[in-house]
Amino acid sequence: MTQSVVVQVGQCGNQIGCCFWDLALREHAAVNQKGIYDEAISSFFRNVDTRVAGDGGSIPKGKICSLKARAVLIDMEEGVVNEILQGPLRDVFDSKQLITDISGSGNNWAVGHKVFGSLYQEQILEKLRKSAEHCDCLQCFFIIHSMGGGTGSGLGTFLLKVLEDEFPEVYRFVTSIYPSGEDDVITSPYNSILAMKELNEHADCVLPIDNQSLFDIISKIDLVVNSGKLGTAVKPKSLVTSSVGAFKQRQEKPFDAMNNIVANLLLNLTSSARFEGSLNMDLNEISMNLVPFPQLHYLVSSLTPLYTLADVNIPSRRLDQMFSDAFSKDHQLIQADPKHSLYLACALMVRGNVQISDLRRNIERLKPSLQFVSWNQEGWKTSLCSVPPVGHSHSLLALANNTCVKPTFMELRERFMRLYKKKAHLHHYLQIEGMEESCFSEAVSSLSALIQEYSQLDATKSMPMEDLPRLRVAV
């Protein structure tokens, strides 16, 4: 079995990361009743003997002594990381796997990327190498960050190049929080576009997420939870937004609920690699099946169900509803409508008591309402993992390589152009060493090229499908 390392960068990245580790611990505690350190746990955690001084000797097998997250925490402000280290998860993190600074990046990609990038490159490399050494077989780096700020955006994407050079064989999966329209950071379009270029060039797979969608999902859940309708009592632990404090009605921190959705996404993404099932799907299969061309590696995700109703027996009608919801635009984690755009590929990762016939029945049922590109009419990748998430009897994660990401990118470009045309705030960037106007123009070209690819694919949507002439052989 392989291991993955999570690199959480910036305020947003660390907040989400924190939620992720909390949920991961809960999940493994629920599955692993005997407290044995097994291969599933080892994918995200080390087992450490805390009595040993220094590094803490790693214990490869046997009873769980002390679990340490395979994580590297990076932030150029101390606030969030300090809070994590004082909170209930403090023992899960290895204090040596942190890189912090005090001054912050001032919501400036250039500061994050160029200034802090060069300042901390050695340290970053050192921490990454250390975490890789602790792995028997490192398969994947999960980078969590936001696009709109300075650290997550700038330093987070600087990291990608480092990872590509230092660990070329290891996959780079990036979870990126895109700024919504009403983002309060004025320069977020600049930061995002500059970061996009890096994502285009150095990421293997990107899971774009935006706050607006997360917020809408929260609102939906709140409606149901608080509606008090008869017979619709929701199991508290089953919320896709729930965390340790699940029994409280209101989350303490405003973003906790939203962050938990992303955390659940990552857990579900890796479940079929960690746990057994009748049709396994490893992380390397994700990019193999969902990335037909290297540049088109943006995957729109949706998680269902958002909650489980308290009545226990789930007839197949409800199961089918889970599949239908996965394709509705209300369940996507970015503002997108995959049903009305073109699919290049789609993955359905199912957890829990669901069998191949359920999966096939639903694919047959939903296929007619979806459009797939002509050369990938049966572009489905499926997996069945026996272990459901905590609080659910089954769940579904859908990953779509779909042209519905285009509007997000186009909007971002528009917001960028509005600022750039007036050269607003540009001097904050240009005064940083290594930054020139060409950085901006190249970044926007890179994005435009990507948008163009999606447009070209969209254009094929209404074209009639032709079977190409086959090779003729002499008989």
Next chain:
Amino acid sequence: MSIVTLQLGQSGNQIGFEVFDALFSDSHCSQGLCSKRENEAYQASCKERFFSEEENGVPIARAVLVDMEPKVINQTLSKASQSGRWKYGQRSCFCQKQGSGNNWAYGYSVHGPRHAESIMNLIQKEVEKCDSLSGFFIVMSMAGGTGSGLGAFITRNLQDQYSNSLKMNHIIWPYGTGEVIVQNYNSILTLSHLYRSSDALLVHENDALHKICAKLMNIKQISFRDINQVLAHQLGSVFQPTYSEEGSSHYRRNPLGDLMENLVSHPEFKLLGVRNIPQMSEHSLAYSTFTWAGLLKHLRQMLISNAKMEEGIDWQVRPPLSGAPTPGKMPVNKNPHFNKSLANLVILRGKEVHSADLGGFKDPALYTSWLGPDNAFNMWKTQRAFNKYEKSAALVSNSQFLVKPLDMIVGKAWNMFASKAYIHQYTKFGIEEEDFLDSFTLLEQVVASYRNL
């Protein structure tokens, strides 16, 4: 003689387990409908073929388990040993930490060369345990990365290292609607490579097995376990011991050799399929009786109309009338759906098996003109019943049955190849566009050959 089974990848290992379990259960079944001595001889023959003995009497499957990641093998090993009745050898597994990522090129070009030596060593150890080797049975799927890519590599190694032994590859034909997006690429690469290095390809289609589970077994929520058990039943009915001839008193010794001698006479035609009748849930079995005439009539029509099971058979399909057509007139019977055979083998097991009349299968109209039924058709009859079925018939056939599915896979792969989608994932590991083109060429040839039977 013994068969050494090689279980490759998730599919191969999951299926392999069900097959050994089915073989073992059947050989220890009390409802053999034959004498005790007969039963013992059957058990002994089954054991010689598939199991070796351990000190404390628990038979060990003659198998080597290979996967590039550990989860499935671990599960398979524990399922076998939990049953307490048979198990896998402790040191018969080869496992790595990271899978092939559904990438045929990775399985073939990276895992293959890296691990071939270790895997071949394990196979050698298993071969040494056999008094006499009939050959190799390699269980794999085409859609994924390990079974398909590594499977192709190992099969070629087997050809080099054991050039005198027979190899039969058991291939899982994936569902038409994706399990894996790149399954068509993986499939054409697998088939073209195996066609060159394997002796026979025995194919089971997931879609067909699924229908059997739904329609005949009446299973509501079909799992892969259900599918694999139907498959195992079909394979068991082919591979369990049979008598060599009418009136013979001992079981055939060379299962793979006998199978292939009858069915794979020409290197251009290596695709074999299995049909089994009757097939039903154990519950229904208790209430059913059959006649050989009825069973064989259905089985014959299943062959002719290319039906996968005894329900929903198209009885309109007929073989063409033999004899030359009247000059100037079109042949009266144009049958686009008629499934022509190159060779057929019918295996009958159970009560009153000697009374079964197989005349229907000897009709020359069923076969190609260049191989008459005397050579093209064979039958094996055994009194000992299989898996509690009072009467059961299996048909192993080399016919046009895979032309349409193969054509479809080649067509889809070709369309995808034209757009160059996913090709970078293969060229990354040394499989170039030329390799794809070679595969396409070979398979178009196979399709054409079968079409023109």
